[in-house]
Amino acid sequence: MKIARLSTYRVAPRWCFLKIETDDGLVGWGEPVIEGRARTVETAVHELSDYLVGQDPSRINDLWQTLYRGGFYRGGPILMSAIAGIDQALWDIKGKALGVPVYQLLGGLVRDRMKTYRWVGGDRPAEIIAQMQRHRADGFDTFKFNGTEELGIIDTPRAIDAAVAKVAQIRDAFGFDIDFGIDFHGRVSAPMARVLLRELEPFRPLFVEEPVLPEQAEYYPRLATATSIPLAAGERMYSRFDFKPVLAAGGLSILQPDLSHAGGISECFKIAAMAEAYDVALAPHCPLGPIALAACLQLDFVARNAVLQEQSIGIHYNDGADLLDYVLNKDDFRCVDGNIAALPKPGLGVEIDEARVIEASRNPPDWRNPLWRHADGSVAEW
Ligand SMILES: O=C(O)[C@H](O)[C@@H](O)[C@@H](O)[C@H](O)CO
Numbered sequence: 001m002k003i004a005r006l007s008t009y010r011v012a013p014r015w016c017f018l019k020i021e022t023d024d025g026l027v028g029w030g031e032p033v034i035e036g037r038a039r040t041v042e043t044a045v046h047e048l049s050d051y052l053v054g055q056d057p058s059r060i061n062d063l064w065q066t067l068y069r070g071g072f073y074r075g076g077p078i079l080m081s082a083i084a085g086i087d088q089a090l091w092d093i094k095g096k097a098l099g100v101p102v103y104q105l106l107g108g109l110v111r112d113r114m115k116t117y118r119w120v121g122g123d124r125p126a127e128i129i130a131q132m133q134r135h136r137a138d139g140f141d142t143f144k145f146n147g148t149e150e151l152g153i154i155d156t157p158r159a160i161d162a163a164v165a166k167v168a169q170i171r172d173a174f175g176f177d178i179d180f181g182i183d184f185h186g187r188v189s190a191p192m193a194r195v196l197l198r199e200l201e202p203f204r205p206l207f208v209e210e211p212v213l214p215e216q217a218e219y220y221p222r223l224a225t226a227t228s229i230p231l232a233a234g235e236r237m238y239s240r241f242d243f244k245p246v247l248a249a250g251g252l253s254i255l256q257p258d259l260s261h262a263g264g265i266s267e268c269f270k271i272a273a274m275a276e277a278y279d280v281a282l283a284p285h286c287p288l289g290p291i292a293l294a295a296c297l298q299l300d301f302v303a304r305n306a307v308l309q310e311q312s313i314g315i316h317y318n319d320g321a322d323l324l325d326y327v328l329n330k331d332d333f334r335c336v337d338g339n340i341a342a343l344p345k346p347g348l349g350v351e352i353d354e355a356r357v358i359e360a361s362r363n364p365p366d367w368r369n370p371l372w373r374h375a376d377g378s379v380a381e382w
């Protein structure tokens with residue numbers, strides 16, 4: 001068996017799908033994308049195809065090392081997202097060739113179902129309670145929302161109180177019958193993170209995500225000694241080597257690698273094992289499409305320290321298409337009380353509606369995240 005062709009499809013809302021075909025007709029799908037830089041990652045995939053066409057797709061480990069090390073420069077969001085999508089597609093091919101789901105190739109099930117959570121509130125947290133009520137009707141009891149809007153490096157007690165008030169309203173509405181993570185989204189400086197974490201303690205969030213920007217990772221252990229709230233991060237770390245110093249320094253209770261940004265299943269499987277050695281939980285980041293989610297779930301079902309899975313149904317980014325729009329069988333990700341059962345189908349376990357993908361790729365949007373500015377005109381973290 002040889003790799004014959006790589007085809008990429010940028011589609012709404014902001015995703016890119018990769019199809020790898022073999023010379024004997026097998027097809028594997030991946031989702032290589034950085035949100036807002038889909039064209040760049042797509043170009044990187046095609047640049048990397050020189051290492052792939054004509055090669056044996058079963059040699060995932062050698063192909064991964066070749067893609068990672070062969071070009072001298074390595075790491076970062078673009079190259080590691082390109083490698084991630086290729087890796088996902090190669091595992092999809094391997095599972096289909098052997099007639100088993102990927103998790104069977106990684107040692108088999110460690111659990112029978114995986115708990116997922118839904119986003120509420122949007123970019124500027126609003127209507128959180130109404131959205132939580134709607135999702136609760138679907139059986140969900142765990143959510144995530146942005147903790148703040150723009151926040152100054154040093155901001156006022158009024159800004160902090162406004163952020164805390166939203167959380168207080170949620171607890172007033174639901175008590176402790178529901179759980180939530182609060183995403184600081186990198187919008188909060190180290191000084192303000194210490195202040196905001198202290199004010200949020202009484203509301204006992206499940207975790208606070210990206211309490212500071214990943215380039216401020218040295219604050220994770222310092223913040224962790226100042227709060228009992230579990231700290232989470234990882235969506236903007238792209239390989240074992242990015243997570244290595246963070247685990248060694250401590251401070252994070254949850255790692256959130258993105259299976260479409262951090263080198264794919266092969267790399268995130270290793271990151272999950274590193275985290276387990278430090279008694280750190282895994283909660284894969286996934287605001288993306290069905291192939292990315294399927295790859296996450298293949299890891300969730302073999303990593304004992306996997307605790308929560310993000311999925312993008314109803315997320316505020318999914319304008320023009322939602323999670324299930326490109327899959328042939330909507331039940332592939334059937335949720336019961338927020339839990340998804342192990343995907344039984346070979347490979348990644350999801351069947352892509354190729355005709356729908358090709359149609360959607362004819363006029364794809366060039367999604368960009370908004371550029372925020374503070375009142376004084378300076379650039380704000382989005
Ligand atoms: O936790 C999450 O889902 C992320 O922070 C998410 O909001 C971002 O990664 C967004 O997709 C970037 O364009």
Ligand SMILES: [Mg+2]
Binds near residue numbers: 235
């Ligand atoms: Mg996040």
